Amino acid sequence: MSLALHSPVFIVLLPLSASLLCLAFSRIHRKLGAYVVQLALFGALISSLVTMRHVLAEGTKSVHYWMGNWAPPIGIEFVVDPLNTAVACMITFLAFVISFYSKPFLENEDWLHYGGYFTLYGLLTVGLCGMTVTGDVFNMYVYLEIMSLSGYGLIALGGHKSMLAAFRYLLVGTIGASLYLIGIGYLYAMTGSLNMADISERIQPFVNTPLFAFVVACFLIAFGIKMALFPLHGWQPDSYTFSHPGAAGFISGCMSKVPAYAMLRYFFYVFGIHNTVMGALMNVLGIMGICGILIGSVMALAQYDFRRMLAYSSVAQLGYIAVGMAMGNIYGFIGAVLHLINHAFMKSSLFLVVGGIAYRFGEVNLYRLGGLNKKMPVSSIATVLAVLSMIGIPPTCGFFSKWYLMLGAFEGQQYIFIAVLVVSSLLNAIYYVRIVEQMFVQREASLTEIHDPETKLGMPLSMVIPIGVTGLAILILGIYSSSLVTNIVEVGLPEVLLK
Amino acid sequence: MTEIDPRPFLAIGTAFLAALLVSVSHKYPNVREMWSTVASVIMFGLVISMAGGVLDGVTYEYTLFYLTDTIGLTMRVDPAGMIFAALAALLWMPINFYSIGYMRNNHEAMQTGYFAAFALCMGSTMGIAMASNLLTFFIFYEILTISSYPLVLHERDQEALLASRKYLAYTLVSGQLFLAGTVGVYCISGTMDFRAGGFLSLDMASPWVLQLLFVLMIMAGSVKAAVMPLHGWLPAAMVAPTPVSALLHAVAVVKTGAFAVLRVLGFVFGPKLLSQLGIADVLAWAAVITIIASSFIALRQDNLKRRLAFSTIGQLSYIVLGGALLTPLAFKGAYLHLVAHAVMKITLFMCAGCIIVRTHLHNISEMNGIGHKMPVTMGAFAVASLGIAGTPFIIGFISKWNLAMGAIQAGKPLFVAVWVASALLAMAYLMPVVRMAFFRPEPVNDPRRYGLISYCMLIPICFTAILAVLLGVNPELFPPDFYRLAEMASSAITAGWGGGWSD
Structure with missing residues (x-):
């Protein structure tokens, strides 16, 4: 029981310690470090599930965990509510599942690279989980940097142009992180506190000052860069395209979602949306979202590199989340949160499929996928599910987030959002159905096998199973979306929306 | 009276399970076809077992799980849904046997995918028929779109690719x-x-909002029902194998479109609100134009399947027009025509497929004298053609009679003229085929080679042709009793509202 009370901290602590020990273990045996990290990720997954049960059983809005029992606002605290435990579960689940997937890519590496990869991978999970559960603004900065630095590393590991992509991300990402730091500085100057709950009360007298507007703008740009919101997405297509194929699924699935969640948390739980500054900001966010959706989709249409197409599609999908936030009502909020979780699974699944194709054939051109349904049946089925979800065909999960977004748009009488959602679904249909057509209809492409398929399913089992699991998750999340909404999202609704 | 009963979901589940079993047993064609045959019989049994209850006024309802906090994935079998469900289940059996014969005799590739997609289509059609709310309806509507897409794409060539894209774009x-x-x-x-x-009612929103919503919602049904100018996908989709065309035209896709139109007209907006909004007239006129224009286009088609396709476009608009007239008899006629057109058009398409398999002829101009060697097939074709034209004692007459009465009930006798004109046009584009088949000699200098007779294909044709006559002589015949179901559905829709008729 007492251990269960400490579960929030284990979400971060287990992967952190394992990552730090990983290289030492790898020195003993090449693969030992990876097992330690995987074990820790599994532990983190269990901790998030235990935390979620605890939070839901408690019935209160949130559970506070004080680090070293130092009381806030002086001490650092983790605040877990139903919403961020759900996000933490998503992160740890994907991290655990995809860690198996990475291994075949590293088969020929020495201990340093093998261990180093998993160190970075574990640290990335630490950063993401930490950002999600922390209740302290400066602590979030630390996790943001952990996430970014390990992310730069994993992207740079991809080889072939990845250095440049990582460097570019580093430059832009550092600007984002610095802006966040500046924002915190001003926030501290105004309120004298670094604790989110504390700030949310103390900030109220300042909400109409220019300084507050400056802070909010800093946060918007900082998180906008990290979540690759249009027009701050310039770094993202290259990074996703050239990142290490073993980690691309995880990077694309979670690394943009957690900043989105952080933004949502600041705007709805800390600053509150009912003041003039935030009202103006919501409009900006909405316009950014709409532009992102349309331009991201059109750019995706123009790509022939499968990974790059997915990257631009992410720009569009993040636009959905931004639009959901910008609606500023309950349905929009639910839609944004739901899409945040759903899209993580869809995009991971698709990136895993691409990675599998690249692993076996060294091919990423989406016009050379003919006959893949015979060679990689599981990947093809997962692709179909993910594609249906991207277009928004029920009962896959993508439909339900779109449903709530549409409800939100109607309720807010922002009909432009509905038009954009409809148009974007159709654009999605055009560029995703093309892939299904390639896989199932076109004549078999002449591809050279660079890796032995090993199994009948076309890939080593450690790659097939993650693809199958994420693909299936798309369907399961869709079918259980009502319980996700009523039991988790609606319990954790911010108070500003309930008034 | 409402009863909680899982049978609707069992019927849908049967078809979905069949799709799964079909794809698993791709190595054994006989086992594979057995699954879809067994599923079609079980599904028919399940649907028919509910028919008696529905006729006695029972509504079967079941919620599988909740989609959102208030809306469930719910099935409810009312008379209108029963008509469509029973029709689809009834026709799946012959079309399934026919498919087996056609696919094997024509040596088609990808038969596993074909039968799996076919079963999925039937399952989702069941879902559409019995859905109790708009969201459930939409879910199965989209599943149908997706599962019929591979059927259009079946040939896997350039033409099929373009047709399937067009189909997806429209739907x-x-x-x-x-x-x-x-x-x-x-x-x-x-x-x-x-x-x-x-x-819905007038006090919920301003009229223009309601009108806009009506246009948005009616569009979906109209695309699948191929009301002009939204019909472009249907002739293109003719590249699919003939049983698929039969399925698309008679049971699944276009019928769900017509059914969707009727659901939106009768069960969402309602005749009272629509007559206040006055927007149903626009739909009615679109349907009239479609009926006349498509008949003229059909006259000019030499490819038999294309001629039948344009005939479908016209006939489907009968149903749409029936709904748009908003009177009790017109609704009854519309529901009856749903049944009548399905039975007749499935016969016609199966005949066309039979001709293709045995003689590889697609064009009508080359079909001189084929009736001498294929008397049963062409006989069935003649019966169904007469039915389409509205000859008494064949099922098409009953539905058209009710539709015409509905037009008079609405005080718009002009529409009767439309139906008469279209009946004559139907005679003009279908009877020449029959005449050429029976009363022209076979070409002497170019003797045709006929393939073997396949009873797997012939028996379903006879079954549906006889069904058309039996239902034409006595529409109350048969366990589902389509006539009374249609009457129940239309009187429920128009309860308390006579539609301009002062009773």
Whole structure:
């Protein structure tokens, strides 16, 4: 029981310690470090599930965990509510599942690279989980940097142009992180506190000052860069395209979602949306979202590199989340949160499929996928599910987030959002159905096998199973979306929306 | 009276399970076809077992799980849904046997995918027929779109590719608009449950909002029902194998479109609100133009399947027009025509397929004298053609009679003229085929080679042709009793509202 009370901290602590020990273990045996990290990720997954049960059983809005029992606002605290435990579960689940997937890519590496990869991978999970559960603004900065630095590393590991992509991300990402730091500085100057709950009360007298507007703008740009919101997405297509194929699924699935969640948390739980500054900001966010959706989709249409197409599609999908936030009502909020979780699974699944194709054939051109349904049946089925979800065909999960977004748009009488959602679904249909057509209809492409398929399913089992699991998750999340909404999202609704 | 009963979901599940079993047993063609045959019989049994109850006024309802906090994945079998469900289940059996014969005799590739997609289509059609709310309806509507897509794409060549893209473009666009309309309806009314007579009313929103929602929602049904100018996908989709065309035209896709139109007219907006909004007239005139224009286009087609396709476009608009007239008899006629057209058009398409398999002829101009060697096939073709033209004692007459009466009931006798004109046109584009088959000699200098007779294909044709006559002589015959079901559905929709008729 007492251990269960400490579960929030284990979400971060287990992967952190394992990552730090990983290289030492790898020195003993090449693969030992990876097992330690995987074990820790599994532990983190269990901790998030235990935390979620605890939070839901408690019935209160949130559970506070004080680090070293130092009381806030002086001490650092983790605040877990139903919403961020759900996000933490998503992160740890994907991290655990995809860690198996990475291994075949590293088969020929020495201990340093093998261990180093998993160190970075574990640290990335630490950063993401930490950002999600922390209740302290400066602590979030630390996790943001952990996430970014390990992310730069994993992207740079991809080889072939990845250095440049990582460097570019580093430059832009550092600007984002610095802006966040500046924002915190001003926030501290105004309120004298670094604790989110504390700030949310103390900030109220300042909400109409220019300084507050400056802070909010800093946060918007900082998180906008990290979540690759249009027009701050310039770094993202290259990074996703050239990142290490073993980690691309995880990077694309979670690394943009957690900043989105952080933004949502600041705007709805800390600053509150009912003041003039935030009202103006919501409009900006909405316009950014709409532009992102349309331009991201059109750019995706123009790509022939499968990974790059997915990257631009992410720009569009993040636009959905931004639009959901910008609606500023309950349905929009639910839609944004739901899409945040759903899209993580869809995009991971698709990136895993691409990675599998690249692993076996060294091919990423989406016009050379003919006959893949015979060679990689599981990947093809997962692709179909993910594609249906991207277009928004029920009962896959993508439909339900779109449903709530549409409800939100109607309720807010922002009909432009509905038009954009409809148009974007159709654009999605055009560029995703093309892939299904390639896989199932076109004549078999002449591809050279660079890796032995090993199994009948076309890939080593450690790659097939993650693809199958994420693909299936798309369907399961869709079918259980009502319980996700009523039991988790609606319990954790911010108070500003309930008034 | 409402009873909680899982049978609707069992019927849908049977078809989906069959699809799964079919794809698993791709190595054994006989086992594979057995699954879909067994599933079609079980599904028919399940649906028919509910027919008696529905006729006694029982409504079967079941919620599998909740989609959102208030809206469930719910099935409810009312008379209108029963008509469509029974029709689809009844026709799946012959078309399944026919498919087996056609696919094997024509040596088609990808038969596993074909039968799996076919079963999925039937399952989702069941779902559409029995869905109790707009969201459930939409879900199965989209599943149908997706599962019929591989059927259109079956030939896997360039033409099929273009046709399938066109098909997807039309159906997905209209589906998304329907979704937007659905969201709007939910926001102004707070409910999504179909209710006979409609659940929207004038005090919920301003008239222009209601009119906009009506256009958004009716568009989806109209695309699948191929009302002009939204019909472009249907002739293109003729590249699919003939049983698929039969399925698309008679049972699944275009019929769900017509059914969707009737659901929106009768169960969402309701005749009362629509007559206040006055927007149903636009739909009625679109249907009239479609009926006349498509008949003229059909006259000029030499390819038999294309001629039948344009005939379908015209016939489907009968149903749409029936609904748009908003009177009790017109609704009854519309539901009856749903049945009548399905039985007749499936016969015609199966005949066309039979001709293709045995003689590889596609064009009507080359079909001189084939009736001498294929008397049963062409006989069935003649019966169904007469039915399409509305000859008494064949099922088409009964539905058209009711539709015409409905037009008079609405005080718009001009529409009767449309039906008469279209009947004559149907005679003009279908009877020449029969005449050429029976009364012209076979070409002497170019003797044709006939393939073997396949009883797997011939028996289903006879079955549906006889069905057309039997139902024409006595429409109350048969366990589902389509006539009374149609009457129940139309009187429920128009309860308390005579439609300009002062009773």
